[in-house]
Amino acid sequence: MARHKSGGDRLIRLSLLLVALSAISVLAIITIFIFEQGLPIMAKYGLKNFLLGQDWFPSEQSFGLLPMIVGSLLVTLGALVIGVPLGLASAIFLTEFSNRRLSGFLKPVIELLAGIPSVVYGFLGLMFLVPFIRKNFGGPGLSVLAASIILGIMILPTIISIAIDAIRAVPDSYREGSIALGATRWQTVRMVVLPAARSGLVAGIILGMGRAIGETMAVIMVAGNAADLPGSLLAPVRTLTSNIALEMAYASGEHRQALFATGVILFVIIMILNFLANLAARKQFRK
Amino acid sequence: MKEKFRLQPRAEQKIVQVFLYFLTSVAVLVLFFILAVILKNGLPQLSLEFLTKNPAHMGREGGIFSTVVATIYLTFIALLVATPLGVGTAIYLTEYTFEGTVTRIIRFGAECLAGIPSIIFGLFGFILFVNKLKFGWSILSGGLTLAFMVLPTIIRTSEEAIKSVPAAYRLVSYSLGSTRWQTVTKVVLPSAAPGIVTGVILSIGRSIGETAAVIFTAGSALHLPSSIFSSARTMSVHFYILAREGISMPKAYGTAAVLVIAILLINIITYYLMGKYIGRSSRS
Numbered sequence: 001m002a003r004h005k006s007g008g009d010r011l012i013r014l015s016l017l018l019v020a021l022s023a024i025s026v027l028a029i030i031t032i033f034i035f036e037q038g039l040p041i042m043a044k045y046g047l048k049n050f051l052l053g054q055d056w057f058p059s060e061q062s063f064g065l066l067p068m069i070v071g072s073l074l075v076t077l078g079a080l081v082i083g084v085p086l087g088l089a090s091a092i093f094l095t096e097f098s099n100r101r102l103s104g105f106l107k108p109v110i111e112l113l114a115g116i117p118s119v120v121y122g123f124l125g126l127m128f129l130v131p132f133i134r135k136n137f138g139g140p141g142l143s144v145l146a147a148s149i150i151l152g153i154m155i156l157p158t159i160i161s162i163a164i165d166a167i168r169a170v171p172d173s174y175r176e177g178s179i180a181l182g183a184t185r186w187q188t189v190r191m192v193v194l195p196a197a198r199s200g201l202v203a204g205i206i207l208g209m210g211r212a213i214g215e216t217m218a219v220i221m222v223a224g225n226a227a228d229l230p231g232s233l234l235a236p237v238r239t240l241t242s243n244i245a246l247e248m249a250y251a252s253g254e255h256r257q258a259l260f261a262t263g264v265i266l267f268v269i270i271m272i273l274n275f276l277a278n279l280a281a282r283k284q285f286r287k
Numbered sequence: 288m289k290e291k292f293r294l295q296p297r298a299e300q301k302i303v304q305v306f307l308y309f310l311t312s313v314a315v316l317v318l319f320f321i322l323a324v325i326l327k328n329g330l331p332q333l334s335l336e337f338l339t340k341n342p343a344h345m346g347r348e349g350g351i352f353s354t355v356v357a358t359i360y361l362t363f364i365a366l367l368v369a370t371p372l373g374v375g376t377a378i379y380l381t382e383y384t385f386e387g388t389v390t391r392i393i394r395f396g397a398e399c400l401a402g403i404p405s406i407i408f409g410l411f412g413f414i415l416f417v418n419k420l421k422f423g424w425s426i427l428s429g430g431l432t433l434a435f436m437v438l439p440t441i442i443r444t445s446e447e448a449i450k451s452v453p454a455a456y457r458l459v460s461y462s463l464g465s466t467r468w469q470t471v472t473k474v475v476l477p478s479a480a481p482g483i484v485t486g487v488i489l490s491i492g493r494s495i496g497e498t499a500a501v502i503f504t505a506g507s508a509l510h511l512p513s514s515i516f517s518s519a520r521t522m523s524v525h526f527y528i529l530a531r532e533g534i535s536m537p538k539a540y541g542t543a544a545v546l547v548i549a550i551l552l553i554n555i556i557t558y559y560l561m562g563k564y565i566g567r568s569s570r571s
Contacts, residue, residue: 008466008468009466009467009468012383012467012468013379013383015375016375016376016378016379016383017379017383017384017389019371019372019375019376019379020375020376020379020380020393021393022372022376022438023372023376023393023396023397023400023438023439023442024392024393024395024396024397026396026400026435026438027396027399027400027403029411029415030400030403030407030408030411030435033411033414033415034407034410034411034414037410037414085310086310086313086314087314089306089307089310089311089314090307090310090311090314090315092307093307093308093310093311094311097304097307097308098311106315108554110315110318111485111488111489111554112550112551112554113318113321113322114489114492115488115489115491115492115493115495115496115550115553115554116321116322116492116496116546116547116550117492117495117496117497117498117523117526117546118496118498119496119498119523119526119527119530120321120325120496120526120543120546120547121321122530123526123530123539123543124321124324124325126530127324128324153317153318153321156314156317156318157318160314165447169447169451183296184296184297184299184300185300186296186299186300186303186304187296187300203443206402207401210401210402210403210404213404214402214403214404214405214406214407215404216404216405216406216498216499217498217499217527220531221530221531241404241406241499244406244409244410245406245409245499245502248409248410248413248503259410260410263406263407263410266404266406266407267403267407270402270403270404271399271402273402274398274399274402278398
């Protein structure tokens with residue numbers, strides 16, 4: 001273990017540490033700025049009015065965000081219901097049940113599709129999905145359902161790509177051990193590969209969830225954006241993100257502060273979701 | 288009894304396989320449908336003129352030249368800032384420290400940052416860069432905001448890539464008397480390059496495609512940007528405005544096609560370079 005240690009090495013270590021602290025510093029700065037702008041107005045009108053108020057009339061000092069909170073959670077859940085089964089199934093199929101040529105071709109293609117801008121998904125949702133829902137299920141078409149489907153499709157490449165990496169990172173010796181014990185391919189996948197890849201799979205789903213709840217422009221295009229609690233899956237909905245983007249351009253004074261307050265609530269919800277998801281990942285991993 | 292028990296897993300496997308095959312087909316077909324629609328409607332709009340002329344009449348006429356330039360500027364600034372920070376962080380986390388409180392805090396920070404929606408980055412960039420630092424709606428404000436946004440992507444993918452380099456490589460390098468830095472730069476990073484590049488590709492895609500964070504930091508001015516302090520409209524912001532305000536669907540499809548093809552080209556070029564790079568390093 002007589003490793004050569006020079007002053008240069010120590011300097012490199014120190015500079016890398018400083019670089020490594022950049023992410024946490026950026027996080028701190030963002031948090032400070034958003035809260036600094038959003039908290040005063042929440043304190044002035046009361047947290048309860050923001051969280052549980054159902055009326056959003058910024059010009060009349062009415063800042064109820066409940067419809068948007070519910071809206072964000074609904075479309076995110078919908079996106080996961082659509083995106084996670086499709087994404088995980090695709091990743092498992094491509095890594096464990098298909099030949100190398102097919103997965104070698106499809107993985108880069110899917111990764112490429114992860115780069116397609118979310119506005120493109122929103123645009124196609126507006127052109128194809130919204131009229132389809134209006135015609136076949138009724139309602140305005142601009143709806144919770146449309147937003148969920150578009151977001152579900154949008155997060156697919158993210159989930160597939162990360163899940164494939166996670167599954168591929170499981171050493172082949174695990175599979176060989178399991179097969180040698182007489183397990184079928186599927187038993188190997190279910191009992192050996194997936195548990196070993198679990199932290200990576202959960203990371204992919206968390207990232208997908210984050211993309212869904214944080215998506216703004218695609219949702220604005222297909223969700224209808226009415227600031228009311230949605231009565232059904234076919235009703236229009238406004239998310240927290242849309243609320244900010246729709247009104248930021250012209251808001252000023254307390255209205256603008258209320259949009260930052262929207263940002264604070266979005267921020268807190270995402271932190272809670274991330275925390276819970278990480279907790280779940282760690283717990284399962286320990287098993 | 289025993290035989291039944293042995294047959295069941297195989298039947299189960301068959302069913303699962305069909306089920307997985309079906310779900311994969313759905314996922315792949317939907318994604319290909321999106322690509323096909325954009326190209327089918329967008330390609331007829333493309334011409335040299337579309338790429339080299341500035342938009343006129345709010346984008347109803349003309350091309351998208353100024354938005355292409357703005358997109359390139361913004362993405363370049365974002366990666367220039369984010370890549371060294373991200374790869375450096377990953378090297379520190381994997382090679383220069385043991386798992387402990389510091390690594391946990393850094394990872395937690397990166398994870399939280401990854402979860403923050405782009406619209407929050409937009410709000411933040413608007414307050415810090417546009418207002419407080421007085422950069423105004425500008426390419427610089429937009430580029431820095433994007434850099435912060437893609438930082439966690441680069442950290443995460445670089446870390447995964449570096450972690451997947453077999454420990455034996457490092458041991459051999461150390462046994463030959465290399466320092467840690469030599470091991471990192473000559474052994475670990477070349478082996479991890481494909482993964483790191485994948486992260487950078489993902490980040491380029493995100494930067495090019497980002498709308499929410501850009502529209503409030505870089506603005507939406509249609510003219511050709513003259514410096515990093517001028518306001519600019521990126522392709523995706525232009526596309527969003529064209530489509531949402533119903534200004535021109537043909538131009539919207541055309542812009543979308545350029546966006547998608549640009550991302551396609553970046554990927555293909557990168558895969559090509561990657562193959563070459565890996566080939567060389569394994570030969571020498």
